[in-house]
Amino acid sequence: MLLPQILLSGITAGAVYALVALGFVLIYRGTHVIHFGLxxxxxxxxxxVVLIQLYLPIPFWPAIFLALIAAGIFGFIIERAVMRPIKMQPILVQIIATLAVGLAIREGLRAVMGPQAWPFQFLLSPVPQSFMGVHFAWANIAIVIAALLVMGALYVFFAHMKLGRAVLATCQNPTGASLMGIPVPTIVSSIWVMASVLAAIAGILLAPIVTLSPEMGLIGIKGFTVAVLGGFTSLPGAVVGGLILGVIETAAGIYVSTAVKDATTYLLLVLIIIVRPQGLFGALAVKKV
Amino acid sequence: MRRVRRPFLWWLALLAVLMAWPLVASEYRVFQAGVIASTAIMALGLVIVTGVAGQVSLAQAAFSAIGAYGAALLATKLGVPAYFGIPLAAALAGVAGYGLGLASLRLGGHYLALVTMAMTAIVQVGLTHWETLTGGALGLMVPPLTVAGKELTSGFALYYVVVPVAFALFLGVSNLMASRLGRVFAALRQSEVALQTLGINVLHYKALAFALSGALGAVGGGLQGLQTTFLDPHGFGIIESVVLVAVIIIGGFRSIPGAVLGSAVFVLIPELLGGFQAYKGVVWAVLLLLMIVLFPGGLAGAGAALAARLRPNAGAAR
Structure with a gap:
């Protein structure tokens, strides 16, 4: 198969992985916890989105808007009800708490929506088109564009808006930030809200191209891998890592086999953590005594 | 760490009760008790590595897969009986665990969780795609345990296999945790640096903790394979690893009897829910969250706190 084809498919997947990874990086930088339930x-x-459309007679786009708000509220609840009370517990306990949040969501979805797959609407037409021998669908282009828009919005938010800069300051040095009058607990809540909304956007973009079932949460592992590739603290690193993983995975699926495609992510994750734990772009963090 | 020399007589009395109980209990209860015992063995491994030694492990389902698939394949392909096959698979899992521990050299909490998670996922992908060996997604039948020409398949017969093994392992581990090794493991959790200054090879002991947990996971997995008689790659994924971590959290994290308590809760939850089976996963997850946020000591910890309140002087001895 053609290289441009692999690049195109890889970038489509990679853009979504990058969105998930951005959520991980945000939460990790803000709270020093990897959210295993993201x-x-x-x-x-x-x-x-599916639930809202089942119960409210509204079209697709408003349903998406409501779903994003609901996702944000959910992130807020997780932070307040679970993560904040155990903030002072050992990291082990916090990791297990995030795993438990993930388990609760997954099992909740399985109980309420059933184990079967649900159909999910494409943002644009999924009919394959052809341009200079490369096959594509507008739906996939929409995914890339939406992901780019979100990343652009994040960039503007962090570089130019007061709240964004407060978030960055909190990530860098919570004590210093609070001395400068930044309400750190509120910022931490807003980090969880943002990461949750990012995750929801990624889910809405991804649902049409993968199967929407409770198993979809395993996408989280791709997000981890991407975040680790990018160094886990770097937002641009997460974006580049996403594209790299998307392309490598697609290439492995085409040139080797689908079994290898499944294993690529995990092997890459182990390899990077053992060989280059600081990621491709991160600086090596020396553990202090 | 608290050092308790449990009186030998208590263990003997417990064994007597465990051996006599099936004679008066229903077949179904006996089967359930057997499943609790095999689950508790897997959880016991996690108590060592995660509870005592403080190293997050999401690899326990992979180890139990090594035990279950290893023993079943040794039996079907090479005709090795389960009473040799399970220990062999456990040894293999122990070596794998040691290797995983060595690989975790520089890894702190999060990255260790990620690596062990990836290991479980890789094992699961292997089980699913190496169809000629493992039967792939279709699954694998586990040949029954045959002793002296008799096939042990009933819950009653297997109870008398699984429970004595579990008893011996629990006795062994609780002695081990009260020994020098147990204290080194506890110190790993508290301060690796302090251990290093005492000239102790931290990496070796970390790897040893993983090796022990791997071997126990494999024994538990192998025994549970005999009980369920059927293996499916879906039963050995990351979720199952998380569930086992939940078992020790709900039971009491660092507590050895907690592994049994947590396993019992896990096995009995579906029964308490009656007609609401679909919600068992949610109930389990919410229980886990409640435990983490409200009772970090788990059931065993809650019990100990209660006992300490009833006997105020006993609490001071800790």
């Missing part, structure tokens, strides 16, 4: 929040985002 993958499940990706699935939840897509399910929320």
């Amino acid at each position: 993958g499940e929040q990706v699935a939840l985002g897509a399910y929320l």
